[in-house]
Amino acid sequence: MKFRRYRLLFLSLGIVFSLFPGNMLLAQSTGSIRGTVSDTTGANIVDATVTATNPSTGLTRTQQTNGDGIFVFPDLPIGSYTLQIAKHGFQTQQREALELLTGQNIALDIKLTVGIQTVSVEVDTDTQQIQTATSEVATTVDQKQMQDLPLNGRNPLQLTALTPGAVLTNTGTESGQQDNTGLSVNGLRATQNNYQLDGSIYVDRFFDSVPILPNPDALQEFTIQAANFSAEFAGAGAVVQLSTRSGTNQLHGSAFEFFRNTVLNAKNYFQSTIPPYKLNQFGGTVGAPIVIPHIYNGKDKTFFFFAAEDMQQRSSPNPISINVPTAAELKGDFSGQSKTIYNPSTGLPYSGNIITTPESPLSAAVAKEYIDPVLANPNTNQQTGNFKSSSNSNVDRTQYLVKVDHAVHANNHLSGRYFYVQDNFQRAFNAPLGFFAENLFRNQSLTLSDTQIFSNTLTGTIYATGSRYARTQIPETPTLHTLQDLGQNLPLGTTVPIFAGVRANISGFVDLFSGGALTQDSTTFEYKAQLVKVLGAHTISFGGGYERTRIDADDFSYTPGDHTFNGSRTQNAAGQGGSAAADFYLGLGSTFFQDNGRKFYLRENRPAIYIQDDWKVTRALTVNAGVRWDPWLPPIDLNESLVGFKAGQQSTVAPGAPVGMVFNGDAGTVPSVFHNNYKAFGPRLGFAYNVAGQGRTVVRGAYGIFYGFPEGLLYQRTDAAQPIDLYLNIPAPPAWDNIYAGFPGGDPFPRAHVPPSQFKTYSFILPVSGGLLNPASKVAYNQNYNLTVEQQLPGNMAMSLAYVGNHAVHIMASRQFNPAVYGPGATIGNENSRRLYPGLGAMELADAYSYELYNSLQLNVTRRVSRDLTLLGNLVWARVTDNTSSGTEGQAGPPNPYNLNSSRGPADFDQAVRVNISANYYLPKFTSSRHWGELANGWQLNMIANLRTGMPYTVTSGTDRSLSGIGNDYADIVPGVSTNRTAGFSRIAEYFNPAAFNPAAIGTFGNTHRNVYRGPGYEDIDASIFKDFFTERRVHGQFRAEGFNILNHTNLNNPVTTVSSKNSVIGTPNSLGTINGSGDPRVFQFGAKILF
CATH class of the missing domain: 2.170.130.10 (TonB-dependent receptor, plug domain)
Structure with a gap:
């Protein structure tokens, strides 16, 4: 990084930081209180003294109104404040219980009356709900x-x-x-x-x-x-x-425990029994001033807060329905199968659908080890999903938080907070169909902060933060044998000694899968500073920051090799017939891939500068204007495993590489592959208009540009390419007993990683598969716009109606970009010879090709501050359109690489209509009797209701009908056949008509479209009832009963949408269009608290 590019940033931050004494650090959430002071005629009052006091901590700040009668308290720690306004010759006004929330800007219009006494003004909670100073939503x-x-x-x-x-x-x-x-x-x-x-x-x-x-x-x-x-x-x-939370002058805290178990749960609609479940969460909090008798008294000055929680969960989540090949199928007898089974060698159908070709010895051994025990002990009578596997999940989580606040003096506040989480997660699928791994998470976050008031009009803050998030996945050694134990001639891809595991998927049937070994370590340091200056009617904020991220990851998930059997090897040339179970019997997979482990070590820098001006143009109009500079400095990989793609360019760093692959040191390349972008300036402009100046009706609107950068996971997905990593993707491989039989040069594994010093002489194994980055990618940005009308209503309520829109472009996502070109004689086996870019195989490309468009109408009603009822409710009509909904789609990205816009449609998370309601209701006091009051009084009801329309889904072919090597083709619609379900069928048995869809014609991508259909809607009501005891005492108790999905409404999953699932199991009806799962049933939970 060259200093001259950042001289303005460093100079600006240097000026800001130099204003603070060396001992200043901060860690707090803040808001601001601002206002205008005038007399009853509307004339501004200059030099009025305004004092803000937090009674809980003793924090006091004082301001003088300027020539426009304006005062501003920026960066106030959140909490409840008393505001006193005094001016000689006028009545002193005092406002109690101003609740300042995180990020809130309370705007007040204060009028003083001539006089000498002090008057207390009750805070108008209605007006507090209306935001009159900012244009944000x-x-x-x-x-x-x-x-x-x-x-x-x-x-x-x-x-x-x-x-x-x-x-x-x-x-x-x-x-x-x-x-x-x-x-x-x-x-x-x-x-x-x-x-x-x-x-x-x-x-x-x-x-x-x-x-x-x-x-x-x-x-x-x-x-x-x-x-x-x-x-x-x-x-x-x-x-x-x-x-x-923070400590206060009064000792306060709690002890709590929440628990639930199997007895408290209802049965899932698709389950015959209630699976075991046990959850205990217990802990406590305490906050107080720091007092050391005879040495130090921290009242009004130094406070601490401590919180801890431990969670222990033992569960067996909803079972996974699995189609297990029958005993007849495992002997090569597919006579009951509706699809014709073809001989891979001749292309002719087997007589009577009975395979006469010898069975794969490895398949026979795997079936005996893993599948035969299931056939001997079936656990369901269903035709589909004839084996149900429930994973045993154990979670042990401990967290604790420590926070200290210290007031050096009235104008200097320090704070520090440390948060720690240790999380152990174990899951093992029911034997003999698989096993998983143990995941260990350890998170740590330390934040230090300080606020300094330099003068009546100048306030500054600085922040320093360090966070580390570490994950280790340890494969569990199975009690059964690995593929190598059963005779497979396939060594591990890596020289690192790890458990080999089993990775074999029989599409539509059983998935034999074991988690791989991996470690992920993400560490981020952030330093930032801000100055707030009040200049007349302008409140100007200026600041900047620097973020440094380090991501280290070692992933050995695919070093044992990964096999897929999907039925394509026993189809005919027209793509008809075939069975995944038949492919498995013969040991002929559709794809196989293996690598030597992915190792990458990202380093990323994110500097930024901003300036913001909140200008009170008139008493009624406030304009919010700002600009932020977020230069994109893409990360580099210390391992130099990031490789770019430039069509037509031959590398000189690695001369043996296929044309198009470029490395650091090649002409026009940089270590990060993506080029730095210093033009990422994001202007933001908004207004808030207080109609009639009473704070009862406000109109707000805004427009802004906001920049976003890719996540680390995207780089991990697209960094596996030779020569650093060896990633092989073999379509239609030889029999899986000996995958590399006949492979040029023999089995290339195990294999160590190749350092950059050896690129010049490296001999590439063609075709090269893995992931590349597009150096021409632009930085993603979003245009956001809104117009809101907010109105105070009677009864402490407020209502707003807003139009909110977003348009985001150049969003980074991975996709398959090197398709096999379809033509006469095309087969799965000759995919690599038909690739668009010779020498390259299946290849993901990180590319800024994605976009999103969002439009919505949002109705919101609140009753936030009330003695008996707090209410928050909203109704949203929305539509979000994109061409992919994830940055790491890869093989699941757009099926047609020649027309990326062909996948345009509703986003995967699009919800057309959504209703949310939450309420807290404190039942009235029923009796004044001291004896009966403890039983009759102190009750509270709470609820959350969520209702929404269904999520979108796409009907796909399920196999690579386009023969492009991507394999995510859409289905074909059968002309003249309705997609509506057949009369007499339930929507579980047939959510849509399966006869309306066929696999895409060979050589095409299908003629349906992405996400044009909608699944079942969602309805959920969660509720709780509390009983408080001894509320008049310093220490009191609370009992809680909580219910989730309290009406036990069955929220169905989306249906099966792959056409290849039609008649995929002997003797079964179509699974296409059926629904085989749902959300959680009703669950009850009990809890108790001691509060002081």
Whole structure:
């Protein structure tokens, strides 16, 4: 990195940091209180003294109104404040209980009356709900909602679904970083969100997802800025700001336990019994001033907060339905199969569908070891899914959080927070059909922060954060034999001694799979600073930051080799007939791939500078204008395993490489392959208009450009290419007993990684498969726009109606880009000779080809502050369109590489209509009797309701009908046949008419379209009831009963959508169009708390 490119950044940050004393650090979530002070005639009052005090911590700040009568308290720690406004000759006004939330900007219009006494003004909670100072679209979930609303697994991220425009598709209760990867806000990918914990980054850059969060009792609140946020924040998606709790002058805390077991659960619709389940979550919190008797008294000055939780889960999740080949099939007898079985050698059908070719010895051994025991002990009478396998899942998670706040003096606040999570996740599929692995996660996050008030008009903050997210996957040694034990002539791909495992998939039947060994370590350091200057009616924020990420990963998942049998080897030349079980019997797979392990060590830098001006143009109009510079500096790999593709260019660094492969040192190349982009300037402009100046009706609108960068996982998927890594993808391989029989040069494995110093003389094994990057890729950016009208309603309620839209382009995604060209004589076996780029085989390309378009109408109703009822509800009509919904699609990307727009359609997570409602209701006090009051009083009801339309799905052929080597072809629609289900069939037995679809014609990609059909809708109501005891005492208790899917509504999964599943099992009806699974049934949970 050349210094001259960043001299402006370093100079600017140097000036900011130099303003702070050396001991200043900070870690806090903040908001701001601002306002205008005038007399009853509307004239501005200059030099009025405004004092903000937090009674819980003793924090006090004072400002003087400027020449425009304006005061601003920027970067105030969140909490409840008392505001006092004084000016000689006027009545002193005091406003109590101003609740400042994370990222909130409270705007007040204060009028003073001539006089000498002090008056207390009751805070108008209606007006507080209306945002009059900013143009962003945001939702806040406060501490009470987090702690009281029913949360399945106590995962706070589930409450993000209450935000208008948010779609939550994956926030499980099991384990790991990927447990929280499913939050899409306003149509953007989940990987584009920016998560902030106590004001600093909290993102695992490998997945670009939020790691395991602190438990709800450790959090104060969180705010989701869904659209048009300040230039202070990076990211193309939403900004999710989470704030942890702090200590106060009063000792406070809790002890809690939540539990559930099998007895409390209902039966899943597709299960005959209730699977075993046990969950215990217990822990506690405590906060107070730090006091050392006779030595130090931290009251009003130094505070601590500590939280801990332990989770122990033992479960057997919903079973997986498996079609096991029958005893007759395992002997080569397919006479009951409706599809014709063809002899791979002659292309002629076997007489009577009985295979006369000798069985593969390895297949016979595998069947005896893994499948015969199942045939002897069937566990279901169903025609399809004749074996059900449930995985035993064990999760042990421990987390703790420590936070210290210290006021050096009234104008200097320090804070530090450390969060630690240890997570062990074990899962083993029921023998004999497979086994998995143990995953160990360890997350650590340290944030330090400081706020300094330099003058009445100048405030500064600095942040320093370090986070590490580590994962280790350890394959479990099976009790049965590996393929090598059973006679397969196939050594491991790596010289590293690891468990070989088993990886063999019989499509439509059983998947013999064992998890591979891997390690992932993602470490991020962030340093940032900000100055806030009040200049008349302008509040100007200026700052910047620097983020350094290191991702180290070693993946040995595919070193044992991976076999797929999909029925293509026993089809005829027209692609008719065939059976995956028949292919397996003969030992002839459709594809085989193996590598020597993927090793990559990414290093990425992300500098940024921004400036933001919040200009109060008039009493009614505020303009928010800013610009952020987010240069894209793509990561480099210390292993130099990132390889680019430039059509027509011959490498001089590795002269033996196929034409198009380029390496660091070739003409026009850079170490990162992708080129730096210094033009990523994101302007943001918005307004908030307070109609009539009463804070009752507000119109807001905004437009902005926001930049987003690829996640580390994308680079891992596309870094496996020779010479660093050897990744072989062999279509229609020889018999799997000896895959490399006849392979030029013999078996190439095991194999060590080749260093760059040997590229010049390296002899490439053709064709080269793996992953490449497109150096011409542009940086992704999103245009966001909204127009909102918000209105205060009677009864402490507010309502808003918003149009919110996004248009994102140049989104990075991986895809197959080297198809086999179809022509006369094309077969699966000659794929590589027909590739578009000779010398290259199946190859993923990381390319900025994706886009997203989102339009929505969002109706939101809130009743946030009330003594008896808190309500949050919204109704969203939306449409999100894209051409791929994941950055790591790879083989599942667009089937037609010649026309990437042919996959345009509703996004995988598109939900046309969604309704979310949450409520907390405190039942009235029934009696004043001290004796009966403990029983009759102190009750509370809480609920969350989610309703939405169905998720989209695509009907696919299921096999490589285009003979392109991609294998993700759409189906063909049968002319004149309705897709509606047949009369008399339930939607489970036939969600759509399977006769309406056929496999795509050979050499074509199918004529249906992506995601044009909709699956079943979703309805869920979670509810809880609380009983508080001894509420008048310093220490009191609470009992909780919580129910999830309390109505036990069966939320069906999408149907089977692969045409190749038609009559894939002997004696069974079509599985195409059937539904064979559903969401969780009703679950009850009990909990108890002691609060003090």
